[in-house]
Amino acid sequence: xxxxxxxxxxxxxxxxxxxxxxxxxxxxxxxxxxxxxxxxxxxxxxxxxxxxxxxxxxxxxxxxxxxxxxxxxxxxxxxxxxxxxxxxxxxxxxxxxxxxxxxxxxxxxxxxx
Amino acid sequence: xxxxxxxxxxxxxxxxxxxxxxxxxxxxxxxxxxxxxxxxxxxxxxxxxxxxxxxxxxxxxxxxxxxxxxxxxxxxxxxxxxxxxxxxxxxxxxxxxxxxxxxxxxxxxxxxxxxx
Numbered sequence: 001x002x003x004x005x006x007x008x009x010x011x012x013x014x015x016x017x018x019x020x021x022x023x024x025x026x027x028x029x030x031x032x033x034x035x036x037x038x039x040x041x042x043x044x045x046x047x048x049x050x051x052x053x054x055x056x057x058x059x060x061x062x063x064x065x066x067x068x069x070x071x072x073x074x075x076x077x078x079x080x081x082x083x084x085x086x087x088x089x090x091x092x093x094x095x096x097x098x099x100x101x102x103x104x105x106x107x108x109x110x111x112x113x
Numbered sequence: 114x115x116x117x118x119x120x121x122x123x124x125x126x127x128x129x130x131x132x133x134x135x136x137x138x139x140x141x142x143x144x145x146x147x148x149x150x151x152x153x154x155x156x157x158x159x160x161x162x163x164x165x166x167x168x169x170x171x172x173x174x175x176x177x178x179x180x181x182x183x184x185x186x187x188x189x190x191x192x193x194x195x196x197x198x199x200x201x202x203x204x205x206x207x208x209x210x211x212x213x214x215x216x217x218x219x220x221x222x223x224x225x226x227x228x229x
Contacts, residue, residue, distance in 0.1 A: 009153065034216050043117070043203055043220030044156075051216070090155065094216045100146060100171065101216060105155035 002027050004091045006104035014112050019063075019078040021107050023091035026072065033074045034092040034101065035065055044090060050074060061085070086111045116140075119204050119221035126228050132191040134224050136204030143209040145187035146218065147171075147179065150201040159202075162187055163209060194228045201225050 007022040025031055032051050036044040048059025055067045061084075065076045076089060088108045092101040120135035138145065144163050148156040148171075158171030160179040168179050176198060180188045187206075191198055204221045208214035 032216055036218075041222070043205075043222045044218070045220065046217050049216055092216075099215075100158050100161050101218065102158075103148075103156040105153060 002031060002093045002095045002102055004033075004093045004102065004104040006089075006091050006107050008107055009105065010108045010110065012110040012112060013081045015083055016080050019076070019081045019085065019109065021076040021089050021091075021109065023065075023074045023076065023104060024072050025074060025091075025093050027093065027095065032094045033065075033067065034094070035059065035063070035074075035076050036090045036092060036103075038088045038090065038106075040087070047076070047089070081109075081111045083111050083113065085109060117204055117206055117219050117221040119202075119224045121224050122222065124224060124226045126194050126226065128195060128228060130194050130228075132194050132226065132228075134189040134191075134202055134204075134226070136187045136189070136221055137185050138187075138206040138219070139185065140206060140219065141184070142206035142219070143184070144207045144215060145181065146205045146207075147177075147187065147189045148203045148205065149173070150203055150223070156203065159189065191226075194226075196228050199226060199228045 004025045034049045035047040037047050038044045048057045050067045058064045063078045088106045090106045091104040117138045146161040147159040162168050162181045178190045202224045205218040
């Protein structure tokens with residue numbers, strides 16, 4: 001079965017510093033990968049998605065992620081953290097077609113002024 | 114603006130009560146999902162539906178049932194609530210077809226259920 005592992009349940013960065021949230025997937029076939037963000041007291045919303053078109057994917061709010069097949073990774077980055085980026089981030093995988101997403105356990109990002 | 118609406122943001126129920134969580138989407142999406150979210154466990158899929166009157170079990174269906182009588186509405190039912198069902202429940206919807214559509218879920222704001 002497909003799965004994703006998010007390394008680090010909590011990441012803390014200073015405002016203006018690089019954000020790096022890690023996600024590794026297990027898949028015997030090329031997967032489709034997603035990052036979602038959940039702001040406090042809200043549902044999740046899509047940040048970006050990889051569907052095999054390009055390995056470097058740009059999303060909303062300055063986030064991007066790079067698909068690396070050799071490392072089975074899809075890490076999320078942002079060059080400069082902003083206070084408004086404080087949220088929980090979820091990596092998710094779908095094997096193909098009309099199958100439900102499988103979510104990682106999430107990483108809570110704190111941004112320190 | 115597209116929307117998934119969950120009927121109650123906060124509920125408090127007693128053990129053994131029957132609980133209904135309602136979800137309505139206005140995007141004409143074929144697919145609808147119920148997840149529960151618990152600290153340290155992420156999102157776990159309870160049930161999903163790809164069409165009216167159709168339902169499929171997810172990873173943790175025990176103690177839950179669902180109903181989809183209309184395309185826009187997907188209800189989660191706890192027949193006899195228990196304290197271990199205290200959680201945040203999230204409803205989501207998506208289009209059908211290629212994963213570029215099916216992987217983009219639109220979520221409601223969640224229903225936080227406490228069972229005493």
